[in-house]
Amino acid sequence: MNVALVGNPNCGKSTLFNALTGGHARTGNWHGVTVRALSRPADLGGVRAEVYDLPGLYALRATSPEEEAASRAVTAGEIGLAVCVADALTLPRAMPLVYEVLRRGLPAVLVVTMADVLRKRGGRCDAAELSRRLGIPVLCIAARRRADIGRLRRFLASACAAPPRAPAPQCAPEQLLGGIWSAGEQVFTRAERLLYCPWFAFPLFVALFLLTFLLAFGRYMPGTLLKEGMQTLFDGAGGALGRAAEGAGSAVGGAFLRALFAGAGMLFSFLPQLAILYASLYLLEESGFMSVLAFLTDGLFGRVGLTGRAVFSLLLGFGCTAAAALTTRGLENERVQKRVLRMLPYLSCSAKLPVYLMLVSAFFGGSFLAVAGVYLAGVLLALAVAFAGGKGGGEQFVLEAARLQFPAPRLVARSLLFSLRQFIIKIVTVVLAVLVALWFLLSFSFRLRYVGAESGQGMLAVLCRGLRYLFYPMGITRWEVALAALTGIVAKESVAGMLGIFFGTDLTAAMSAPSAAAFLLFLVACPPCVSAIAAVARETSVRYALLQTAEQLLAAFLLAYLLYALLAHGAACAAALAALAPCAALTLLFSRRKHAKVHRRKDADASGFHRRTLCAGLVRLRAACARPRYPRRRRARRGKRDRACGGGGVLFHHPQGGGAPLLYRRL
Amino acid sequence: MFADKAAYSRCAGAYGRGMKLSELTAGETAVICAVAADGAMRARLASLNVAAGKEIRVLRIAPFGGGMLLEAEGVRLALRRSLASSVAVRRIHPTAAERRALSSSADEQCKFSPSAERRTEEGI
Numbered sequence: 024m025n026v027a028l029v030g031n032p033n034c035g036k037s038t039l040f041n042a043l044t045g046g047h048a049r050t051g052n053w054h055g056v057t058v059r060a061l062s063r064p065a066d067l068g069g070v071r072a073e074v075y076d077l078p079g080l081y082a083l084r085a086t087s088p089e090e091e092a093a094s095r096a097v098t099a100g101e102i103g104l105a106v107c108v109a110d111a112l113t114l115p116r117a118m119p120l121v122y123e124v125l126r127r128g129l130p131a132v133l134v135v136t137m138a139d140v141l142r143k144r145g146g147r148c149d150a151a152e153l154s155r156r157l158g159i160p161v162l163c164i165a166a167r168r169r170a171d172i173g174r175l176r177r178f179l180a181s182a183c184a185a186p187p188r189a190p191a192p193q194c195a196p197e198q199l200l201g202g203i204w205s206a207g208e209q210v211f212t213r214a215e216r217l218l219y220c221p222w223f224a225f226p227l228f229v230a231l232f233l234l235t236f237l238l239a240f241g242r243y244m245p246g247t248l249l250k251e252g253m254q255t256l257f258d259g260a261g262g263a264l265g266r267a268a269e270g271a272g273s274a275v276g277g278a279f280l281r282a283l284f285a286g287a288g289m290l291f292s293f294l295p296q297l298a299i300l301y302a303s304l305y306l307l308e309e310s311g312f313m314s315v316l317a318f319l320t321d322g323l324f325g326r327v328g329l330t331g332r333a334v335f336s337l338l339l340g341f342g343c344t345a346a347a348a349l350t351t352r353g354l355e356n357e358r359v360q361k362r363v364l365r366m367l368p369y370l371s372c373s374a375k376l377p378v379y380l381m382l383v384s385a386f387f388g389g390s391f392l393a394v395a396g397v398y399l400a401g402v403l404l405a406l407a408v409a410f411a412g413g414k415g416g417g418e419q420f421v422l423e424a425a426r427l428q429f430p431a432p433r434l435v436a437r438s439l440l441f442s443l444r445q446f447i448i449k450i451v452t453v454v455l456a457v458l459v460a461l462w463f464l465l466s467f468s469f470r471l472r473y474v475g476a477e478s479g480q481g482m483l484a485v486l487c488r489g490l491r492y493l494f495y496p497m498g499i500t501r502w503e504v505a506l507a508a509l510t511g512i513v514a515k516e517s518v519a520g521m522l523g524i525f526f527g528t529d530l531t532a533a534m535s536a537p538s539a540a541a542f543l544l545f546l547v548a549c550p551p552c553v554s555a556i557a558a559v560a561r562e563t564s565v566r567y568a569l570l571q572t573a574e575q576l577l578a579a580f581l582l583a584y585l586l587y588a589l590l591a592h593g594a595a596c597a598a599a600l601a602a603l604a605p606c607a608a609l610t611l612l613f614s615r616r617k618h619a620k621v622h623r624r625k626d627a628d629a630s631g632f633h634r635r636t637l638c639a640g641l642v643r644l645r646a647a648c649a650r651p652r653y654p655r656r657r658r659a660r661r662g663k664r665d666r667a668c669g670g671g672g673v674l675f676h677h678p679q680g681g682g683a684p685l686l687y688r689r690l
Numbered sequence: 691m692f693a694d695k696a697a698y699s700r701c702a703g704a705y706g707r708g709m710k711l712s713e714l715t716a717g718e719t720a721v722i723c724a725v726a727a728d729g730a731m732r733a734r735l736a737s738l739n740v741a742a743g744k745e746i747r748v749l750r751i752a753p754f755g756g757g758m759l760l761e762a763e764g765v766r767l768a769l770r771r772s773l774a775s776s777v778a779v780r781r782i783h784p785t786a787a788e789r790r791a792l793s794s795s796a797d798e799q800c801k802f803s804p805s806a807e808r809r810t811e812e813g814i
Contacts, residue, residue, distance in 0.1 A: 081737035086730040113764055116739065206764050211749050221753045318768040322756025331757065331768065419731060420757060420770035423738060 024072045024183050025101055026065075029093070029124060030108030031117050032079025033425055035136040035166050038434070039108060040076035042172045043067070043179075047441045048076050049346075050434065051308035052425045053317070053335055055079065055353035058089040060096055068180035075102070078353075083123045089352050098127065104186050105131040106179065111141040111148055111163065112426070114204050118196035121157070130186030132160045134175065139165035140426075146207025153203055158189030167431050215427055218315050228316060231303065233395065239299040240380070240391035249295035257288025275473050279462065285527065286458045286520040290450050293377045293519075298443055300373055304342050305438050309430035313338060314422070321420055327409040330355055330420040333363050337405070340370035341398075342442070344551040348558035355419055361567075362412050364559050368551045368575055369405035371398055373446075374515035378546060381519050385530040386539040401547045404582075454517050457510060462524065496584040497545065498538035498591060501525075508545070514552050537590035541583040548579035711746070711769075711777035712758070719747045720779035722762075727776055739765045740777065 109117035164171035239246035261284025269277035321331030339347035507521035560568035739762035
């Protein structure tokens with residue numbers, strides 16, 4: 024039997040889905056978390072059922088792609104039981120959708136969530152009377168309570184056994200709830216007032232950002248201490264196993280085990296830091312603070328053709344670019360979506376973290392400010408990309424603001440454990456497979472004889488020699504680094520893994536500090552991994568995804584070359600750039616919109632350049648003040664001219680100027 | 691400009707005090723007269739309680755020319771200001787008695803009976 028969860032956005036469908044099926048659908052306290060239908064088998068008190076989690080809907084007449092998918096699923100007629108989910112706080116708004124489902128003749132039940140919050144507010148909801156008026160079973164629950172999930176399971180089991188059908192009631196939705204539901208008192212509390220104040224919310228966000236980084240990367244902070252512990256553990260294990268293998272007489276096996284543990288152990292040691300990063304992301308998602316940020320940043324994003332809703336996808340980009348790319352479907356229109364997809368790769372995903380940390384700890388003393396700086400560079404690049412994309416596209420921004428709440432520790436811990444498990448699985452399967460394959464290709468020559476990874480005689484080493492020339496302008500001459508960067512296309516973790524295999528944790532043999540900075544910038548700007556590119560292709564088209572990747576690759580190389588040139592040959596390069604910058608700026612100003620070059624209001628001083636162009640549309644400059652232009656000089660000149668041509672000239676008038684004299688000319 | 695001309699003139703033209711939602715300041719309450727948006731957006735706004743006859747309150751206005759945080763009969767939503775300017779409203783002076791009267795009879799808001807209208811206008 025197919026059971027589908029249907030309801031308004033952010034009413035708790037995915038939370039119920041996870042509770043019923045034990046699945047790991049993404050949850051969050053904002054509207055539009057789920058963008059595609061998910062399904063999973065569940066055991067509803069002895070009844071086997073396939074539970075479908077659908078994206079949130081306001082009405083069956085859909086307005087956006089993800090709603091279309093949901094409404095198609097409802098109308099297709101494959102659903103055995105429609106579980107209408109409604110938020111108790113906004114029950115009247117959920118009723119039209121319930122009516123539509125009933126009108127389709129689908130067997131349906133109604134589950135009202137957040138009953139505890141409603142009670143706390145002093146509201147009430149009479150489930151028995153509502154059930155009598157609607158003609159279908161109704162259950163009020165609080166999805167966070169385990170006992171209520173048990174009740175829901177039994178409730179659904181009995182509904183599956185005898186699917187209840189009822190015609191839609193004749194009365195209007197407002198009258199239906201008359202006397203059986205009250206919203207209680209909803210006030211704009213002091214905490215909300217504070218959080219929605221920009222002078223508090225933005226500093227709070229920056230403080231949270233820095234706190235996360237301090238906890239994860241600061242010296243003597245939990246993240247770093249745990250990481251060192253893990254590292255020692257894996258090093259010890261690798262060394263012992265390697266010795267054991269060598270003792271057993273297999274030199275190749277010993278080298279293999281050592282290389283394996285060096286690569287994988289280094290990746291596993293980042294687990295604590297990743298956990299801290301993910302935890303803060305999930306706390307942000309569950310608390311509803313993202314919704315506040317969406318509201319507050321909408322004005323800024325509006326200037327680059329985005330909407331506040333983009334905050335959700337962009338913040339998720341710090342976790343996983345591929346997952347974030349899939350959430351862009353909930354954005355307003357295609358232009359906004361494409362713009363966000365172009366920005367996403369520059370927001371460093373968690374997989375890039377290991378290699379950042381490796382480089383930063385080897386060259387920049389491992390300070391957490393350096394890591395924060397790398398992340399900030401990515402954010403600035405993303406903004407630059409959005410800005411270069413021009414304006415327009417995101418005019419229509421409507422977003423229901425999520426209710427602020429304390430994140431449930433159990434839900435956050437569950438999501439956190441799941442994503443850490445995913446990380447470990449990815450390392451053990453994909454990344455390790457890549458590392459093993461590469462180790463084999465590196466250590467064996469074309470005649471399949473073992474030559475050792477460091478000898479440079481392996482198959483891959485011979486093939487990859489050509490690649491290193493791409494990295495020469497960054498001051499990197501080792502082909503190993505080029506190879507490591509190349510493996511990043513499969514999974515970003517393997518860049519760090521490969522560097523670990525070749526150089527251990529001491530990277531000074533591979534590059535100098537300026538090259539390391541350039542390489543970091545290259546990694547920030549380089550295209551994401553294959554799965555993210557596939558996600559972009561799924562959202563747009565294969566051609567678009569490939570083009571975007573090529574563009575990013577080119578830009579990443581150029582940026583890295585530029586940074587290295589600046590750092591290594593600072594003075595000369597800075598001078599050249601300083602000479603070039605005004606030229607570039609002038610070209611830009613003159614090439615765009617020629618008619619806007621000179622701008623002057625009537626009788627006012629010319630401002631030289633069009634003010635909008637000058638300030639790049641970011642700041643609203645004061646309008647040119649109406650001040651007579653050079654009155655004294657004009658008077659003097661007029662006198663001279665009158666004397667020269669014997670007085671009396673012919674005035675030419677501008678046809679549209681309203682009689683203003685254009686120029687004097689004696690005929 | 692307004693698609694629903696009749697509704698707009700009913701509240702704006704007849705009494706001359708109609709204004710755009712975007713012109714309200716934080717803390718003010720108003721009754722929506724008409725929504726000038728195309729079909730899909732209109733439906734979306736209506737599902738968020740932004741439709742003719744509903745009461746709406748401005749909670750906050752975002753910085754940098756962003757949106758407004760509104761509360762429309764239990765639904766809290768953020769709206770870009772350009773979109774808010776296509777919603778015609780009548781400001782009601784939120785004295786306690788008037789607010790109680792409004793919440794008790796939802797129908798009266800839609801009807802705009804002239805006497806009630808004038809009373810709220812003059813703030814009596």
